[in-house]
Amino acid sequence: MSSAVHDHCGIFGIFNHPQAARHTYYGLHALQHRGQESAGIVTSTYDEQEQAPVMPVHKDFGLVLDAFDDPDIFDKQLLGDAGIGHNRYSTSGAASNRANIQPFVVHHRNGNLALSHNGNLSNARELRKSFSERGTLFQTTSDSELILHLAAQSRRQNHLDQIIDALMQIEGAYSLLLLTDEHMIAVRDPNGFRPLALGRMDSPGAREGDAYCVASETCAFDMIDAEYVRDIEPGEILVVDREGCANGGDFESHEIPSTYGVSQCVFEYVYFSRPDSQIFGEMVDKVRRQTGVQLAHEAPIPEEASDDEKTPIVVPVPDSANTSTLGFAEECQDMGHRCRFDLGLIRNHYVGRTFIAPGQDRREMKVRCKFNTVQGLLEDRTVVVIDDSIVRGTTARYLVDMLRESGAKSVHFRVSSPPVISPCFYGMDFPDADELLANKFDDIDAMRDYLGVDSLAYLSVEGLMTAVTRANDSDLGYCNACFTGNYPVPVDKDMSKHDFDRPAPAPRTR
Numbered sequence: 001m002s003s004a005v006h007d008h009c010g011i012f013g014i015f016n017h018p019q020a021a022r023h024t025y026y027g028l029h030a031l032q033h034r035g036q037e038s039a040g041i042v043t044s045t046y047d048e049q050e051q052a053p054v055m056p057v058h059k060d061f062g063l064v065l066d067a068f069d070d071p072d073i074f075d076k077q078l079l080g081d082a083g084i085g086h087n088r089y090s091t092s093g094a095a096s097n098r099a100n101i102q103p104f105v106v107h108h109r110n111g112n113l114a115l116s117h118n119g120n121l122s123n124a125r126e127l128r129k130s131f132s133e134r135g136t137l138f139q140t141t142s143d144s145e146l147i148l149h150l151a152a153q154s155r156r157q158n159h160l161d162q163i164i165d166a167l168m169q170i171e172g173a174y175s176l177l178l179l180t181d182e183h184m185i186a187v188r189d190p191n192g193f194r195p196l197a198l199g200r201m202d203s204p205g206a207r208e209g210d211a212y213c214v215a216s217e218t219c220a221f222d223m224i225d226a227e228y229v230r231d232i233e234p235g236e237i238l239v240v241d242r243e244g245c246a247n248g249g250d251f252e253s254h255e256i257p258s259t260y261g262v263s264q265c266v267f268e269y270v271y272f273s274r275p276d277s278q279i280f281g282e283m284v285d286k287v288r289r290q291t292g293v294q295l296a297h298e299a300p301i302p303e304e305a306s307d308d309e310k311t312p313i314v315v316p317v318p319d320s321a322n323t324s325t326l327g328f329a330e331e332c333q334d335m336g337h338r339c340r341f342d343l344g345l346i347r348n349h350y351v352g353r354t355f356i357a358p359g360q361d362r363r364e365m366k367v368r369c370k371f372n373t374v375q376g377l378l379e380d381r382t383v384v385v386i387d388d389s390i391v392r393g394t395t396a397r398y399l400v401d402m403l404r405e406s407g408a409k410s411v412h413f414r415v416s417s418p419p420v421i422s423p424c425f426y427g428m429d430f431p432d433a434d435e436l437l438a439n440k441f442d443d444i445d446a447m448r449d450y451l452g453v454d455s456l457a458y459l460s461v462e463g464l465m466t467a468v469t470r471a472n473d474s475d476l477g478y479c480n481a482c483f484t485g486n487y488p489v490p491v492d493k494d495m496s497k498h499d500f501d502r503p504a505p506a507p508r509t510r
Contacts, residue, residue: 009102009118010034010216011196013084013177015184016245017203017211021078024085027213027220028064033274034118034216035087038101039067042114044179045080053181055112056080059101081206082184084177086116089429099140103179108152110159111181117144118216119174119194119427122491127169147176160185160239164254167237173265173426173489175232177214184240186214190258191489192234193265193426193479195279200249201226209245214238217277231281234262234476263479263488267428269468270417271388275323282472285323290467291416291459292327292386299414299457301337305382308409312382315344317399318371324416325386344383345399346372367398379407385453389417391430393437393451400452410454418461418483419447425491430482 010031014023024041040059047054056077060067064087068074086102105114121127124143131138131149138145150166159180167176173193178185188196196214199221203211215221218228229249232238237254244251264280265272275285305312314332316325329341348370383403390396396413403411419438423430433439441447448456459467461483468478481487 009089009116010087010220011084011116011118011175011177012086012213012215012220013082013116013179013184013186014211014213015082015240016206016209016242017201018081018205020081020083021074023211023213023224024083025064025068025074026223027215028085028087030220030223030274031087031216032064034272035089036063037061038088039064039086040088040101040103041068041078041083041085042103042105042179043078043080043083044112044114044181053112055105055107055114055179055181057103057105057114059086059103061098061101082179084114084116084179084184097141100142102142102144103177104140104142104145104148106148106152110162112179113148113151113159113163114179115144115148116177117142117147117174118176119189120172120425121146121170121174122172122425122489123170124172146170164237168256175216182241184212184214186232186236186238186240187256188232188234188236190235190256191260191263191426191479192280192476193263195264195268195273195277196232197221197278198229198232198238198249199226200229203245206245207242209242209247210249212240212245212249212251214240217273217279219274219277222276228278231279234258234264260489262476264476265426265428266464266468266478266480267417267424267482270464271320272428280472280476281474287468287471288323288388288416289327290471291464292324292329293331294463294467294470295324295386295414295416295457295459296328296331296335298460298463300335301332301339301384302382302410302412302455305384305410306338308382310381310409312339312384313342313344313377314339314384314386315342315403317385317387317396318343318345318347321386321388321416324388328386328414328416339384342377344374344378344403345385346374348372363394364398367395368402371399371402373402373406375406378403380409381407382410382412383408384412384414386414386416388415389420390415390437391420392435393447397451404452411452412455413448413451413453413457415456415458417464418458418480420482422482422485422487424482425487426479426481426489428482 012027038061042057103114103116121143127146151162154162154165156162156165174189175194175196176187199213235256239252269287273284314329316322421438
């Protein structure tokens with residue numbers, strides 16, 4: 001991706017497995033791409049000394065490997081056969097505030113309750129104001145805490161009923177995992193914006209039955225040798241308990257009423273999710289290849305390149321564009337265009353997000369630290385670069401300069417999604433509308449000149465949706481508001497301008 005649209009969060013949970021904390025650790029490791037600012041795990045166990053159920057928690061800033069670098073965390077602290085975890089990328093609540101690291105854990109009259117949250121609550125402003133007027137004290141600046149307050153202040157008597165009551169009062173784009181002393185609860189918003197899947201695995205030493213796990217993406221199941229069962233349905237509250245584990249996954253399920261229908265985030269397919277994950281019922285790899293195929297029909301290899309002495313090469317911007325580039329190159333070849341797929345850009349995977357380069361060339365230096373070119377491959381050759389999207393365009397511009405410096409005869413840019421023209425209010429951290437490349441210029445030619453390429457072409461909105469539905473023939477709908485400005489759920493467009501950490505206490509999207 002050629003600029004800063006950031007991942008949201010990754011959540012993972014497992015129930016009825018004696019190694020719950022370790023499996024959650026590996027699940028979070030597989031979901032690391034969805035958040036790198038902090039990581040946390042909470043488990044549920046019984047304290048013989050206290051004669052009560054407890055929820056030990058460990059969380060810290062940094063990657064999963066950094067936050068859980070002490071084996072004693074698993075051997076002595078995070079005990080129990082149920083646990084949930086969280087990888088965080090924040091846009092609601094300050095990233096530097098330790099209190100905002102999830103999972104959140106509270107203890108109230110009916111027992112313990114923990115929460116991991118991916119998404120954002122669109123009615124957080126009203127809820128927070130209501131709680132503040134009643135004198136409620138907040139421990140964090142995250143909108144996720146509001147769900148815990150709703151459950152704690154519910155007038156229902158049963159703990160599970162209190163949680164369901166709270167979930168019926170929130171609005172927005174979210175996937176949630178909650179852990180009680182007796183249940184793990186998976187929740188997906190009625191629009192189904194965010195992915196969430198249910199898996200199953202053998203559980204040697206369990207009290208009874210199999211273990212069940214829930215994750216943002218199925219690649220987390222592959223890490224622990226669990227099998228994908230199904231997606232959590234849009235608007236579903238799935239209650240995982242011991243009885244259901246013993247009965248082959250026959251779990252209690254509740255439905256959150258839907259007002260606007262299903263609108264799954266198409267950007268999950270374009271960029272966020274790993275290609276080896278299955279989301280919204282289909283493999284990401286399959287969908288991305290189809291976007292490349294469709295792009296080849298709409299904007300193939302330039303005709304003038306066919307007479308080049310050297311074979312034109314098709315180069316992905318690694319890593320998220322790799323799969324769509326394969327689809328593009330293979331389809332161009334099938335259509336009779338002379339070209340081949342090659343790795344002209346190499347990515348350095350060991351550059352952290354906190355890298356700081358001094359001086360005025362800081363942005364360019366970040367790009368050069370992250371990418372390098374294969375000079376001998378590029379020299380005197382037509383290069384067609386494929387990226388999954390362009391947001392601000394700064395990274396793309398630097399990459400084009402690097403390709404030209406490496407001797408490319410000509411550089412042509414192809415994008416396997418439409419121009420990004422609108423910010424997201426459903427849990428993605430997009431730049432403001434006036435920062436988007438497509439909004440700074442009147443037409444493709446002006447964007448082409450800014451990027452310094454010989455030609456520039458995007459996949460059309462119609463082409464994107466054709467590719468997605470060709471790969472995934474589900475009858476559920478998609479949200480493409482970032483490409484069209486057509487928001488499937490009404491939004492407060494001023495919402496993204498505020499943050500709980502500022503004087504006006506209203507959330508940004510996560």
